[in-house]
Amino acid sequence: MSDGTVQRGRGTVFVRKEICKGCSYCIDFCPTKCLGFSKDFNAKGYHYPDLARPADCSGCDMCGLYCPDFAIYGMRYRDLEKATAGAGTAADGAAKQA
Numbered sequence: 001m002s003d004g005t006v007q008r009g010r011g012t013v014f015v016r017k018e019i020c021k022g023c024s025y026c027i028d029f030c031p032t033k034c035l036g037f038s039k040d041f042n043a044k045g046y047h048y049p050d051l052a053r054p055a056d057c058s059g060c061d062m063c064g065l066y067c068p069d070f071a072i073y074g075m076r077y078r079d080l081e082k083a084t085a086g087a088g089t090a091a092d093g094a095a096k097q098a
């Protein structure tokens with residue numbers, strides 16, 4: 001029985017829903033089939049992709065490679081954590097120089 005917690009996969013996606021045109025390439029080409037269409041519409045009237053099965057996302061960014069409008073990209077958590085840590089270091093450096 002589920003306790004309501006969402007299991008985290010190895011990666012996740014970021015969706016710029018307002019520039020999505022609902023073509024479904026990202027959903028069709030996702031190797032783990034973890035994306036689905038949202039129930040909601042964007043301002044242009046399109047359904048945009050949603051991470052329907054987060055535990056299955058590897059962060060491979062295949063969805064991003066196929067999106068003709070750069071409306072989605074995937075990232076592995078380990079790279080995201082490295083980038084976040086790097087941004088913190090850069091910001092610290094900038095603050096020290098100010």
Ligand code: SF4
Binds near residue numbers: 057
């Ligand atoms: S990052 Fe990879 S696994 Fe995750 S939704 Fe995109 S194509 Fe699918």
Ligand code: SF4
Binds near residue numbers: 019020021022
């Ligand atoms: S491939 Fe890009 S434009 Fe097409 S549905 Fe996915 S996010 Fe939207």
